[in-house]
Amino acid sequence: MQKTFKIMQLYENAVLNICADTLKRNKQALVFVSTKSSAEAEAERISRKIRVKDSDKRSLEEVSSKVLRVLDKPTKQCQRLALCVKKGIAFHHAGLHSAQKELVENNFKRGLIKVICATPTLAYGINLPAFRVIVRDLKRFSGPRGMNWIPVLEFLQFCGRAGRPDFKDKHGEAICVAQTQSDKKRIIEYYISGEPEEILSKLAVEPVLRTYVLSLIATEYANTENELMSFFKKTFYAYQFKDMKKLERIIKRILNDLEEWEFITRSTDYLEATLLGRRVSQLYLDPYTAHYLVTCLRRAKNRIISPFSFLQMISNTLELRPLLTVRAKEYDYIEEKIAEHQASLLCLEPSMFEPEYEEYLKSIKTAMFFLDWINEVDEELLLEQYGIRPGETRAKLELADWLLYSSQELCKLIRLHGLIREINKLRVRLKYGAKEELLPLLRLRNVGRVRARKLYNNKIKDLDDIRKADITRLTQLLGRQTALSVKKQLGQEYAEEKIRVKKSKRKGQTALTRYDEKSS
DNA sequence: GGACGGTGAAACTTCAGGTTGCCTC
DNA sequence: GAAGTTTCACCGTCC
Known part of the structure; x- marks a missing residue:
């Protein structure tokens, strides 16, 4: 239901005015923006204008000092959040340390924190309703096409956070901020009165399809091409697109790849997973990645193995993306690093003119970040040098551990027992961010x-x-x-x-x- | 006159997020 | 493409 009401224009900034109005009514608000730095900047902007109730001051200072103490040495991000929290305002995105996210969420539920400025993370998975939802950004950057309007489904997900029935709210309010008159028209037609998009099957995406084909064979759910096809005929993808011919062609190609990579064998019509194939499936690896890892690991006997060998190997996988971006002024430095580690690299350097070269440079930078982490560089420096925030560090480390564990398991099957110990050592060092001498x-x-x-x-x-x-x-x-x-x-x-x-x-x-x- | 701090315009930079495994050195 | 961040010139104040 659309509703018209006036909000006092105390400031030039619309979000600020709506927040001030929300606080005046003794309610809470969630502000959705499109980027992490916007979330931080918006929270800071609001916190500069907000006066805290005397009764909340002490509790907020306590929360603020907890925020600051999460890491041994607080980063700029920690300090920024701590300052906002003192004023009852917070930001929330994937770059926050999980303990800080928890502090923000819990204290919002307690009613102590009044406003959270967040990226879409908060709309998914976390149950954190508020009386008001303010959708500031309805456009988001998406690659070569520049700024794009977000899907209606996502907009509805944001709005779904409005209203706290547990706190006896009779209704909730979702407010969009329009920059121009034409934006206003678009928001009303497309988002408020419009229909959500159709849900599309993701099965046609190759990494997903590859993984499922192998898993159907590995679990002996399907042992012939016909059985595979009759399975996929019953999926949502088939229901939606009906173009089974195209799917059949893709599956045939995938079967060829799996056979070439030694994950399955084919005798006449019978498909069977090899020991290696079965393990790949159990590890939930994309077979393409698994094949890449096997190729790199087999190369190890001709290389001088160092932690960087394995770190760069895993950094070059699809699973670890998005990788750290290489700035123009860093090119020379990264290339120097490639030369320095040349003898130990398991994934060979593509030619400078190949399209993969760009990604390869990123994988080197990502590996350098991991190397700094295991050499005990603190998080403030990592944030400064690599622009990677504490929460993102944790997410990357978790992925790295899974890929290294998987590599270890693959080593067992391709009889490269000599590498297992080295990878294991690296996993412990990654877990703690410590040099070898501390093991x-x-x-x-x-x-x-x-x-x-x-x-x-x-x-x-x-x-x-x-x-x-x-x-x-x-x-x-x-x-x-x-x-x-x-x-x-x-x-x-x-x-x-x-x-x-x-x-x-x-x-x-x-x-x-x-x-x-x-x-x- | 020099150090310092505040301000604002211009140039530059960057852009959401997440599940999977195993148990151990 | 747009918002945020950094850089730098400029100005006023203080010692």
Whole structure:
């Protein structure tokens, strides 16, 4: 239902006016924008003009300081969010650390945070309704065609967040912001009065089809071309397009590829997955990626293997996209890096004139980012150098781990056992973002990259050193609870009450006195 | 006169998001 | 294509 009402024009900015009005009514709002930096900038703009209720001030400061403490060293993004949260405003996008997302979501549900400026993430998956939804951007950049209007379905998804029946809202309001009169007309006709788009089957997309064809054969659901075809005839794709001839042609080509890649065998009409094919299917890998990984791994015996070898190998897969973009001024530097790592690269460099070259450069930059991470570069520097935000780092690391695990599994089947250990080491280093020298210490529970580094720099380099270390010294480095836990993990228990912390006369300093060892 | 901070125009840069595996060194 | 960010020139203020 469309509704007309006036909102006080206190500022030049429409979003700001609507937010001010929402707060005056003691309600909350979600603002949807098209990019991460827009979400941050809009939140900042609103927070500069908003006055916080005295009763909320203290709680907001607490949340703000929690936001700041999520990482060991807060990044600019953390500081920006913390400042906004102090004013009861927040931004939300995939670049946020998951703990920060949770803080924002929970405190919005509590009613403490009044406005969230978000990218479309918030409209999907997360149940976070608000009295008002403000859709600021209805256009989004999409590749070579420039700015495009978003689908009606997506618009409806945004609007669906309006209204909180749990909080006795009788209705919710969704407000679009139009820049021009013609935009206004378009919004009313296309979005408000228009019909949502038809839902299209994604089956015709080759990576998806490839994966399903292999999985049908691997699970022995279909063992002949006819069985495969009769399966696909019953899918939504067939119902929608009816062009089975085209689908048949694509499937035939996929079967040829799978056979050539040794994922299936064909005797007369009978299709069977090989051991390798079955594993590829279990790992949910696109067979194309799996074949690429196998080719790279087989190349390893002629190369000088280093962590960069594997990092670049996985960075060049479709799964890890979008890769980090290479700026014009970085070209020379990246090319230098290729020369530097030449002998260890498992994925060969395409010619400069090939269309893949651009992606190859990106894969090198992405691998460099991973390498910096495992060399303990902190997140503020990663944000500065690579423009990658903490939340995005986590997402990339998770993908990298899956691809490396898959590579390990493939190594087992193609008898490259020598590589498994190396990949495993790399996975632990990626998980913690730590240099190789910290690996022994990382085996302990409650010890991550920060604590391990602290121990290592204080000459406690492995489990034996920890065993020999004085509990007092360990407590100074790790704190009491962690020190006790670490010792306990090595079978050394201490009577807790006998470790006393004596306040030093000098302010703020603590020193430990006696300790008693129960057993070792 | 020089250091410093604030301001605004111009140039430059960048553009949403997410599931899958296994259990272990 | 448009919004956000960075850069840089310019100006006023203070010491």
